[in-house]
Amino acid sequence: xxxxxxxxxxxxxxxxxxxxxxxxxxxxxxxxxxxxxxxxxxxxxxxxxxxxxxxxxxxxxxxxxxxxxxxxxxxxxxxxxxxxxxxxxxxxxxxxxxxxxxxxxxxxxxxxxxxxxxxxxxxxxxxxxxxxxxxxxxxxxxxxxxxxxxxxxxxxxxxxxxxxxxxxxxxxxxxxxxxxxxxxxxxxxxxxxxxxxxxxxxxxxxxxxxxxxxxxxxxxxxxxxxxxxxxxxxxxxxxxxxxxxxxxxxxxxxxxxxxxxxxxxxxxxxxxxx
Amino acid sequence: xxxxxxxxxxxxxxxxxxxxxxxxxxxxxxxxxxxxxxxxxxxxxxxxxxxxxxxxxxxxxxxxxxxxxxxxxxxxxxxxxxxxxxxxxxxxxxxxxxxxxxxxxxxxxxxxxxxxxxxxxxxxxxxxxxxxxxxxxxxxxxxxxxxxxxxxxxxxxxxxxxxxxxxxxxxxxxxxxxxxxxxxxxxxxxxxxxxxxxxxxxxxxxxxxxxxxxxxxxxxxxxxxxxxxxxxxxxxxxxxxxxxxxxxxxxxxxxxxxxxxxxxxxxxxxxxxxxxxxxxxxxxxxxxxxxxxxxxxxxxxxxxxxxxxxxxxxxxxxxxxxxxxxxxxx
Numbered sequence: 001x002x003x004x005x006x007x008x009x010x011x012x013x014x015x016x017x018x019x020x021x022x023x024x025x026x027x028x029x030x031x032x033x034x035x036x037x038x039x040x041x042x043x044x045x046x047x048x049x050x051x052x053x054x055x056x057x058x059x060x061x062x063x064x065x066x067x068x069x070x071x072x073x074x075x076x077x078x079x080x081x082x083x084x085x086x087x088x089x090x091x092x093x094x095x096x097x098x099x100x101x102x103x104x105x106x107x108x109x110x111x112x113x114x115x116x117x118x119x120x121x122x123x124x125x126x127x128x129x130x131x132x133x134x135x136x137x138x139x140x141x142x143x144x145x146x147x148x149x150x151x152x153x154x155x156x157x158x159x160x161x162x163x164x165x166x167x168x169x170x171x172x173x174x175x176x177x178x179x180x181x182x183x184x185x186x187x188x189x190x191x192x193x194x195x196x197x198x199x200x201x202x203x204x205x206x207x208x209x210x211x212x213x214x215x216x217x218x219x220x221x222x223x224x225x226x227x228x229x230x231x232x233x234x235x236x237x238x239x240x241x242x243x244x245x246x247x248x249x250x251x252x253x254x255x256x257x258x259x260x261x262x263x264x265x266x267x268x269x270x271x272x273x274x
Numbered sequence: 275x276x277x278x279x280x281x282x283x284x285x286x287x288x289x290x291x292x293x294x295x296x297x298x299x300x301x302x303x304x305x306x307x308x309x310x311x312x313x314x315x316x317x318x319x320x321x322x323x324x325x326x327x328x329x330x331x332x333x334x335x336x337x338x339x340x341x342x343x344x345x346x347x348x349x350x351x352x353x354x355x356x357x358x359x360x361x362x363x364x365x366x367x368x369x370x371x372x373x374x375x376x377x378x379x380x381x382x383x384x385x386x387x388x389x390x391x392x393x394x395x396x397x398x399x400x401x402x403x404x405x406x407x408x409x410x411x412x413x414x415x416x417x418x419x420x421x422x423x424x425x426x427x428x429x430x431x432x433x434x435x436x437x438x439x440x441x442x443x444x445x446x447x448x449x450x451x452x453x454x455x456x457x458x459x460x461x462x463x464x465x466x467x468x469x470x471x472x473x474x475x476x477x478x479x480x481x482x483x484x485x486x487x488x489x490x491x492x493x494x495x496x497x498x499x500x501x502x503x504x505x506x507x508x509x510x511x512x513x514x515x516x517x518x519x520x521x522x523x524x525x526x527x528x529x530x531x532x533x534x535x536x537x538x539x540x541x542x543x544x545x546x547x548x549x550x551x552x553x554x555x556x557x558x559x560x561x562x563x564x565x566x567x568x569x570x571x572x573x574x575x576x577x578x579x580x581x582x583x584x585x586x587x588x589x590x591x592x593x594x595x596x597x598x599x600x601x602x603x604x
Contacts, residue, residue, distance in 0.1 A: 002528060029519035030588055035413040035570045037487045037522070114409040114567060117483020117539055121522075124487075134412040 005041050012048030020097050021047055025071075026104045027142070036106070036135065042125025043104065047096055054093045057223050058086070058191065061267070062094040064230030067185055070101030073140040074233075075177055076147040078187035079166055079257050080155030083196040083215045085109065087156075087189045087226075091147055092127065094228050106139050107147040108132075110212060133172045140180045148173045150250075157213035160197035164190070164261055166254055174236065174246045174253070183233040186253055188260025190268055191226030227264035231256050292317050295504065296354045298384070299361025300327045300335060303464035304399075307497035308358065309333065312504065319352055322361060323376070340380030349391040356395040356504055357388055362436070364467065365403075365429045366558055373432040381436055385443045388450050395507040397453045397500065400437040402489075402514065402571050403430055404456060407563035414572040417456070417512040427560030444510065451510040453503055458516040458571055462493035462586075463594055472556040473530050473595045479557050479565075480524060480534035481545055486568040487520040492586035502580040509579050516573035517584045523565055529592035531599050539566065 013021070021044045032040040054060045068074060078091055085107075092105040108131035114120035129135045131152070139146050149155060154167035177184055198215035206214040234256060236249045293316050299305045300320035309329055312318050319334050320327055326337040334352075338345050348354075363376040381398070388396050405415050406422030421437060423430040437454060444452035459469040469490075472478055491499075499515050527534045538544055542563070550559040557565070576582060 002525070029521070031519070031521045031525055033487055033520045033522060035487070035520055037413075037520075037568060039522075111410055115540075119483075120409075121483070121485045130410065130412065132410070132412040138412070138414050 008045045013044045017048045020102055024102050024104050036129045037124030038127050039125040043127055046126035050089050050093050058226040060090055060226045062228040065098045066100045067230050067232055073143050073182045074145050075182050075184045077184050077253055078189050080149035080151045082192035083198055086195055086221055087192040103145040105147050106144050136176050140182050153212040163193035169250050171246050174250050178236050178240055183235050186231040186256035188229045188257055188264050190264025191224045194224035195221040227267050229260040229263050231260050293355040294352055295356040297358045304493055305360045308500045311501045340383045349387050354393050357393050358397045360399045377432045378435045389447050395451045398440045400454050400456045402456050402458050404434050404437045405569055407567045407569050409567050413570040416572045429560035451507050453510055454512040456514045458489035460493055460496050461490050465493050475556055477533045479537040481539035481566050482536045484539055484566045485522045485524045487522050489516045492591050495584040495586050499582050502582050513576035514571040514573045515576050516571045519588055530595035
């Protein structure tokens, strides 16, 4: 381990975090890395940093974690919001510290992240991977727990006036779920919309910088309380015979997520503090 | 025999009932390690375009130019059962025209002779470079992944063309059982390829903010892989060769006792330009992206088909480079 890693681990990884992290069974190579750049030590540091934010800044309340299988392939499908992918990090922390059986979350991220210095590597070390269907398929075949936001940038980059309205879902996750016979856990995320309310997207600037969007918003996430509701597993079996069948199945997942969002909205009584 | 130099004591090779294997690129470390292993079970003929290599008294060795007519004399003289084509001009040698002639046209001539003289098996050493280094690459690239390296650099075009040419022959001439081997970074004692040179240095560039995971295979393990593949002529196709182990670039440098000097990394063209201007051989401009984005290949098909597991750990490989530097100080 390098000096930087040792110092970071000392600074951010408490004995409780280390204990939880050690319960995660994850196949890695002789240097503690996997093929996607996941690092056991790096993931422990990420867990240490974000668990503090999870507990004290966003004061996350997670329900239904018992629905996540303790082992074997699973797809976690959630609504996306908040400009910065805080929802991915918070879902990841909930999965990695799940009292019913912690797992290493593999969150699918936007394709531009690997091109950003430091950010791409840090995300990879924490378990995130570029949102490519091939990655998703290969990780599921290795019995991993994969987190997907089928709305993509349509969800995370939407303006505040569209909050909690599900945007168009990509269908790739459903094809993969059916092909690999993978259970889907729907998740409703409530609170992340308020972490960084966006008035609009400055499209020309985004195009110029090669970014998916540049929001008119405050430049840091606000401390909105976040509710994560994990639903019951949904299973879609059999081969895809018609695309219509896939569309119908995606609607089932969207309906489940809508229900979980409504549950979260009922739990949330104010914008930031409850 | 025109255009071919022979080593006197090897004029009378042991053409027994043992199969005969022709190995190209015999001056290279990988070829020599492979020949040492192969010579226990096969009659081996060694050839190289650089020089006739003295390997062993029983091993005929020739200096050849694939594009000269005299090259065919080797096929006339010996009944060759297997050709293992390891000889290739490096990506940093000569211009693109020279490399195309040597690597693509030369290989085509070799393949034509294999077809003409009914060689049963041909193994070609390609490289994981053919997949290209891109931020959009998924991990564990399998053998069906499209080859994108030529998008990135003119220096890698002949590497991709050689691979494509091999595939054409593989499908066109089914009687010649072709194996295309695409190993990850081959390194170890005596290896003088790009990565071997880089790991031998004490100071190398590190792209600021990038630390891709990489794969390495010890040259002795690669030789073992070649011998295992050679023993099963009925199996043909394209095979990645890589261990089931990964390590980030900066960790490699640390393990090999190399100082990584940060270098500007964005926009993409800037580090390439700096590398070109500086003329760094160990960190050439056309390979800069391979030190920026991971190119992780899936070696499971080869491992399964030939029951292959590398014997040497990554740490063992890095210890070699660390000790090499320590010896230099003494």
